[in-house]
Structures are given as C-alpha cells and as structure tokens.
Amino acid sequence: MSNAPSERTGTGNGGSRRKFPDWVVIATLGCGGIAVSLEKTAVVPLLPEYPRIFGVTSDDVSWLVTVTLLTAAVATPIVSKLADMFGKKRMLLIAMAMMVVGAFTASVGGTFFWALVGRALQGFAGAVIPVGISILRDALPQQKIAGAVSLMSASFGIGSALGLPLSGFIYENLGWQATFWVVGLIAVVIFAAVVVFVPESRVRTPGRFDYEGALLLSGAMTALLLAISKGGVWGWTSDAILGLFAAAAVLLAFWFPLELRKGQPLVDLRTSARRPVLLTNAATVLVGFSMYANMLVTTQQLQLSKESGFGFGLSVLVAGLTMIPAGLAMVAAAPLSAFVTNTFGAKSTMVLGCAVMAAGYMSRVVLVHTVTGIIIGAVIISVGTAVAMAAMPTLIMSNVPLTDTAAANGVNTLLRSVGTSTCSAAVATILVSITIRVDGTVFPGVDAFRAIFAMAGCAALLATGISCFIPRSVRREATHPALHAEPGQVQPPPVDAKQEIMVTGTLLADDGRTPVPGGVVLATDRRGQQVDWDRADDRGRYAVVLPGDGQYLLIATQHQWRPVSETLTFPGVPHSHDIRFKARLxxxxxxxxxxxxxxxxxxxxxxxxxxxxxxxxxxxxxxxxxxxxxxxxxxxxxxxxxxxxxxxxxxxxxxxxxxxxxxxxxxxxxxxxxx
Structure with missing residues (x-):
C-alpha cells in the first residue's frame, strides 16, 4: 500500500487502452480456465501406458500427477498474492507462460525425467483460475460478474470432461508427445488473447512480500499433500508418511503465529477467521472432496472389464466421450447459478449446489448397472458442482478487502486441492479394499463404487449444512452512489462503465506523525452499506476501493484508540487521505x-x-x-x-x-x- 496519490482505477478499460466487449474478456479468461483443466487431465487416461512408454514402474508414473499437485499447492497462494501486489494480468501471464514452457519441455524432452520437469512447471497454472476470477471482478460491471464468475468456475469441470476423450484421441492418432504439445499450443493462443483483450487492474496492494510465510506454508503444504497422495502406496503407518504429517504439523505451528504477527501476511488469518470466509473455506474442502469422486471414478467404472459382472469394458476414448454431457451441463448451469446469486445471494447458490451434488450421489449409489444411469448421475453431480463452485469466489470476494481478492481466492483454490487430494487417497483405498475375484483376476467390487458414492454424498451433505450457516454477504459493488440517485441528481453510469476509486493513506496517532499499525478502516456509502474495508499494515497504511464518485464514510478503529470517522466526497478530495486518531484508550x-x-x-x-x-x-x-x-x-x-x-x-x-x-x-x- 502506498501513500502516493491514487487514481481512479478505471478497471473497466484498463486505463487508456482500447476497451473490448465484456464477452471477449469473459471468453478469454474462461478459455484459460479450460486450458488449465485440460493440462491437469491430459495425462490421466495414459497413466496405464506410461510405464511401457518410459520404461518405469507404475509408482514412478504416479509422480506425473503428484508433482503437478505439489507445485500448484506451492505456487497458487504465492502467485495469487503477487497478483494483488504487482498486477493480476501480469501474474496471470506468468502462470500461463510456465504452463506453456512445461508443456513443450515434457514433449520435446522425450524422457520420463523431462516429462516430470514439464509437469512440475505446469503446476504454476493452478493460479490461473483464482487470478482470472479476480480480474473479472475488477473489469466487469456488477450485473455481469456473477455469470462470468460462474462460467470461470465451471471451466475447471468443462476442461476435465473434455480432456479425457481429447487426450485419448490425440494419443491414438499423434502419439504421447502430442498430448503435451497440443495443450501447449492451445495455451499459447490463449496467452496471446490475454495480452490483447484482458485489461490490467489498477487495484493493487503494494508492500513487502511475506517471504517467511511463503516458505513455511510451501513446506507445510508440500509435506501434507505428499503424505496424502502417497499414503496408500507407501503405507499410512510408514515412517515416511508419519514423518511428512509431523513435518506439516510443525511447519504450520510456526506459520500460524508468524502470520498473526505480520502486518502484511501471505494469508491474512484474521480475515480468514471471519465467519463467512471460514465457513466458505470449510465447505470448499468438502466440495472439492465430493466433486473429485465423480471425475475420478466414472471413467474407471465404465472402463472396467465386463468379466467383473458389472463393468462395461469401454475404451479410454469412449469412456471419455461419456463425460462430455457432464461438461456441457456445467456450461448450462452457469446462467442458473448467476440467476440465483443475483436474486437470492451467493449463500443460496452455495446451498443449492451442494444439495444437488448430494442428490446426484444418492442416485449414483443406485444407478450402477447401466451406462445411461451412470451418465445421468454424473450430469446431476456436475450441475451441482458448477453451481457450488460459482458461489465460492463470490462469497470470498464479498468478505475480504477488494485489494486482496486474488490472494483470498488463491487460498480457497488451495483448500479445494486439499479436498481433491484427500478424495483421491480415499478412493484408492476403497477400490483396493473392497474387491472381487473372477477367474483368478481381482476387480474392484460394485460395493466399492457404492461406498465411494455414499462417502462423497455425505461430504456434499455436510457441505450443505455448513453453507446454511454462512452469513449473507453485503453486495458492495451494487452500492455505487449514482444507482440510488434521486430525480434531478447524478444519473447512473452506463452499464459498461466501472470507474472505481482507490483511496490510500496512513492511520496516524494524535501527534499527526506516528503511524498506528493494525487498525481497520471500513468504508460505507451514504446509506450505511459497506463497500470495502482494509486492515492497516505494520506502517499503518491502508487502501480501500470505492465504487465511484459520491459521498462515503470512512470509519477507523484500533484497539488502543477511540474510533474516528470522516466523510469524503468525490470528486473534490485527494485520493490519498491520512486518518488521524484523536484520543488514546x-x-x-x-x-x-x-x-x-x-x-x-x-x-x-x-x-x-x-x-x-x-x-x-x-x-x-x-x-x-x-x-x-x-x-x-x-x-x-x-x-x-x-x-x-x-x-x-x-x-x-x-x-x-x-x-x-x-x-x-x-x-x-x-x-x-x-x-
């Protein structure tokens, strides 16, 4: 945060650059999300083939999935925080560039080692979706945000559904290297589109990056996710797994108090502990767990040999094609989630999505004997997933400072990864625990699939219950003063205009010179509705984003000083405004x-x-x-x-x-x- 005079953010047009239609920005960022999910799923259908291709063991091949997960766990919160500080578009391009480099590294290298290096670099793409969603909030008018965020959130499932048949088709016709370079070429095209069409936001949080917090969190999440991912292979009670869990616990024990002491932490734990954010993140872990069972098990169920008595023996390509209706359903669900969010609020969207997921899994427990029944169950779950995932970033962004939206979305995405990783480990354990033997061949039993669906359904039900307790959020972007103008007063701006104002300054003691750290600044419109808030850093610096010209009330509080309030009217006052406390408590x-x-x-x-x-x-x-x-x-x-x-x-x-x-x-x- 800087005391230098700020400008009107002009997030809708990126400054003096040409303004492109909103649908172009939405389509570009949505395609970016699809490319990320394509990259994540492209290797999955070929995992059984890689041991023969590279001459390695199946356990070695599993690292192609694990290394991407670990890199994403490290990169997502860091890249997202840097996006808030140094520019969302800039960090989005860096993340996508790493995905492109990783794709061609894996393809051109031609060996297992270079494939592993390439997959590690591709993990940086995990930040594309949370950063992209934050760009949508900054770039679009209020009435278009919910629909755009819904589509961006659904892009994860859309790409996953398309990635399975696409990778099988590419492998059969062009070879395994093409599964990497084709995705790389798609990413290159989207990278160029981002450069041309996506505006850079001026909403920034300048300051010192939390290197210590990033190092500790990276170590903790690497140890935790590695233990979860490899527990089934190395043994849950093995020294290596227990050591990893212990290392994660120790690192987090150091990380939490460190973040609480810092004025500019990597993750603002005080904000994360606010009830709306805390409950949303808790539900996110469960939604991530629940949704991944559908993606992970459906194709396995369809590819299972007919000798098992309930399998269908479909090929990789055909099994992948059966997931396309689920991907299309997620696209179709985006307008539904936007309508519910705009009409009833993001909380209602979250509850609805989780409940639909639970209902879908109930159907999957029963519908296990026909391909049609499996597809219907997968479609229902995909619709619920799209609706629930659309609500998560909206709930997060409505309850954190507008200068920290990318970082908060990054943490939410990381927690969703924790849920998916835990689900993967649980599914693997159930599939090897509940088996049947047919003519000497061991297959997962039908009860294994039912147990997985029941487990995922319970997670969705629990997420539904938690979501019911999320407080309704304040829709801050809708409080532009002109939207409430009386006849004869300032008229509303055009729907495509988004001329936000960022006000920065320092909280000062009564002497007018000494900074007061750790205070909170709340901004409300003239109706008393909150439009933004911020927690001052170690130097007392704050930044709040206002919807546009008009009259606002700034309320500052700090535990050692009596609260103060000031009224600001724009235009008419500088955008750099210090707040002075008058009496110490x-x-x-x-x-x-x-x-x-x-x-x-x-x-x-x-x-x-x-x-x-x-x-x-x-x-x-x-x-x-x-x-x-x-x-x-x-x-x-x-x-x-x-x-x-x-x-x-x-x-x-x-x-x-x-x-x-x-x-x-x-x-x-x-x-x-x-x-």
Whole structure:
C-alpha cells in the first residue's frame, strides 16, 4: 500500500487502452480456465501406458500427477498474492507462460525425467483460475460478474470432461508427445488473447512480500499433500508418511503465529477467521472432496472389464466421450447459478449446489448397472458442482478487502486441492479394499463404487449444512452512489462503465506523525452499506476501493484508540487521505486502602506469555492510568508504597470494563464500566 496519490482505477478499460466487449474478456479468461483443466487431465487416461512408454514402474508414473499437485499447492497462494501486489494480468501471464514452457519441455524432452520437469512447471497454472476470477471482478460491471464468475468456475469441470476423450484421441492418432504439445499450443493462443483483450487492474496492494510465510506454508503444504497422495502406496503407518504429517504439523505451528504477527501476511488469518470466509473455506474442502469422486471414478467404472459382472469394458476414448454431457451441463448451469446469486445471494447458490451434488450421489449409489444411469448421475453431480463452485469466489470476494481478492481466492483454490487430494487417497483405498475375484483376476467390487458414492454424498451433505450457516454477504459493488440517485441528481453510469476509486493513506496517532499499525478502516456509502474495508499494515497504511464518485464514510478503529470517522466526497478530495486518531484508550482505576486513596502505589500490568510489562504509580487521589494494550490475557498487580500489601488479578483485554478499581487488604476488588 502506498501513500502516493491514487487514481481512479478505471478497471473497466484498463486505463487508456482500447476497451473490448465484456464477452471477449469473459471468453478469454474462461478459455484459460479450460486450458488449465485440460493440462491437469491430459495425462490421466495414459497413466496405464506410461510405464511401457518410459520404461518405469507404475509408482514412478504416479509422480506425473503428484508433482503437478505439489507445485500448484506451492505456487497458487504465492502467485495469487503477487497478483494483488504487482498486477493480476501480469501474474496471470506468468502462470500461463510456465504452463506453456512445461508443456513443450515434457514433449520435446522425450524422457520420463523431462516429462516430470514439464509437469512440475505446469503446476504454476493452478493460479490461473483464482487470478482470472479476480480480474473479472475488477473489469466487469456488477450485473455481469456473477455469470462470468460462474462460467470461470465451471471451466475447471468443462476442461476435465473434455480432456479425457481429447487426450485419448490425440494419443491414438499423434502419439504421447502430442498430448503435451497440443495443450501447449492451445495455451499459447490463449496467452496471446490475454495480452490483447484482458485489461490490467489498477487495484493493487503494494508492500513487502511475506517471504517467511511463503516458505513455511510451501513446506507445510508440500509435506501434507505428499503424505496424502502417497499414503496408500507407501503405507499410512510408514515412517515416511508419519514423518511428512509431523513435518506439516510443525511447519504450520510456526506459520500460524508468524502470520498473526505480520502486518502484511501471505494469508491474512484474521480475515480468514471471519465467519463467512471460514465457513466458505470449510465447505470448499468438502466440495472439492465430493466433486473429485465423480471425475475420478466414472471413467474407471465404465472402463472396467465386463468379466467383473458389472463393468462395461469401454475404451479410454469412449469412456471419455461419456463425460462430455457432464461438461456441457456445467456450461448450462452457469446462467442458473448467476440467476440465483443475483436474486437470492451467493449463500443460496452455495446451498443449492451442494444439495444437488448430494442428490446426484444418492442416485449414483443406485444407478450402477447401466451406462445411461451412470451418465445421468454424473450430469446431476456436475450441475451441482458448477453451481457450488460459482458461489465460492463470490462469497470470498464479498468478505475480504477488494485489494486482496486474488490472494483470498488463491487460498480457497488451495483448500479445494486439499479436498481433491484427500478424495483421491480415499478412493484408492476403497477400490483396493473392497474387491472381487473372477477367474483368478481381482476387480474392484460394485460395493466399492457404492461406498465411494455414499462417502462423497455425505461430504456434499455436510457441505450443505455448513453453507446454511454462512452469513449473507453485503453486495458492495451494487452500492455505487449514482444507482440510488434521486430525480434531478447524478444519473447512473452506463452499464459498461466501472470507474472505481482507490483511496490510500496512513492511520496516524494524535501527534499527526506516528503511524498506528493494525487498525481497520471500513468504508460505507451514504446509506450505511459497506463497500470495502482494509486492515492497516505494520506502517499503518491502508487502501480501500470505492465504487465511484459520491459521498462515503470512512470509519477507523484500533484497539488502543477511540474510533474516528470522516466523510469524503468525490470528486473534490485527494485520493490519498491520512486518518488521524484523536484520543488514546486507557485502562484506568483507583487504588484505595480501607476506602482511602493510596498515593504512590505501584501498578504493574504484565503479559506472562510474552513478558511485556508496563508500570505506573497512582497519584495523590489514588488514580492510575495505563495505555490500553493489545488484546490478550494480563496480570494486574498493585503494591502499596511500603511494599507490605499487594493485590493481583487476571485481566482479559479487550473487555467492556476499562475501569478497574482495587481495594487493598480488605474486600474483593470492584469493577465498573467507564469509557
């Protein structure tokens, strides 16, 4: 965040660049999401063939999937955070460039090693969807955001559905290298389209990147996902898996307090702990778990040999083709999710999507004996998945600062990956645990598939229940002052205009010079509806994004200062605006002995967990005053001037009582409320 004067963001036209129709931007970013999911699924149908192609074991080949997952887990939160800081379009292009380089590295290298390197580079593409969604929020007018986000979210499933038959067709006609370079060529075309058609947002969060937090989180997520992915192969109780789980726990134990101390963390845990964000992310893990079972098991079920008694013996290509209706259903569901979001809110969209997923899995438990029944169940689940996934970024972006949307979406995407990885491990365990033997050949039993569908359905039901408790979000973008103009006043802007204003500044102490870190700035429109908010960094710097010209109220609060508010009217005031606190909050009280004031008593406030100590002496009227410290548990000790009598009590701050009177040597202390 910078104190330099800010400009009207002009996110709809990217500054002075030519403005392209909104549908071109939506189509370009949506195709980017499809390319990412194509890259993820292109290798899946060929996993049984790679041991013969490369001359390696099946366990070695599994690294082609695992390494991409691990790279994405590391890259997605980092690239997303950098997008908020240095430009969303810029980081989107970098992520796509890595995908292109990875595709041609794997193709041209021709060996298993280079295929592994290429797949690792392709993992950077995991950030394309969360960053792309954040660009849509910045670039489009409010009425088009829900539909565009729905399509972008559905692109993951669309590409997955198309990737299975496409990779089989390419392999049969052009060879295994083509499965990489064809996807690479598609990515090159989309890269060029992004350069030409997608505007760069001016909504930025400048500042110092959290290198320490990125390093710890990367290590923790690598250890966690590697343990989940390889648990079934290496053994869940093996030393390697237990060591990885322990390493993840230790790294997270260091990471959490580090992020809480930083003013500009990689992941704002205080924001993540807000009820709407926390519940959305919790439901996201379950949705990721539930949706992946449909993608992972359906083609396996259709390709299973007829000798099993319930398999259909379809080829890789034909089994992949059966997934196309599910992909098309996700496209068709995008307008539905947009309608529900615009009419009833993103919470209702989330609940509906999760409930439809649960219903789809109930049908799949029963419909296991016909191809038509399997396709119908897969389509129902895909519709629910598209609707639920469309709601997630909308819920996240409605409850985080507008300068942190890419980072918050990146964390949400990472948690979805945790869900899909856990599902993959659970599915593999069930398929090898519930088997049948036919003429000496072992096949997964039909009850294994039913158990998987029942498990995924329970996850969807639990996600539905959690989603019901998500508070309804404030639709901040709809609060442009001109939208509520009275007759004769400023008229609404054209629907394609999005001229946001970013206001930056510093929270200052009453001396007008000392920065106040850790405060929160809330911006509301003239109707009192929240339009944005931000948490100041270590230097007291903040940035809020306003919908456009008009009158706004800025409310600043910090635990050591009395809240202040100021009214700003645009145009008419600079876009760089410092906020000055006027009165410090204090912890006060009176020291008495036998109802007589004690002059010169020592009052000590200690925070045992960190050794912080502050001390003052009472005046001749027995009164004392301490600066109100940051929240926590403290020990308040009072010692008489002669040192003969003392009193100690535990104090939890912040608390409604900022007046603590202490009576030494007789009755228990009394407390009162005085602010």
């Amino acid at each position: 204090t912890l006060t009280g009176k020291i008495t002995h036998d109802n007589r004031p004690v002059d010169g008593a020592l009052v000590v406030l200690v925070r045992p967990s960190e050794g912080e100590t502050v001390a003052v002496h009472s005046d001749n009227a027995g009164n004392y005053e301490l600066p109100l410290p940051r929240p926590g548990t403290y020990i308040l000790t009072v010692v008489e001037p002669d040192g003969a009598t003392s009193h100690t009590r535990r104090v939890i701050l912040p608390a409604p009582n900022t007046l603590i009177d202490v009576e030494l040597g007789t009755a228990p202390p009394t407390t009162g409320l005085r602010i």
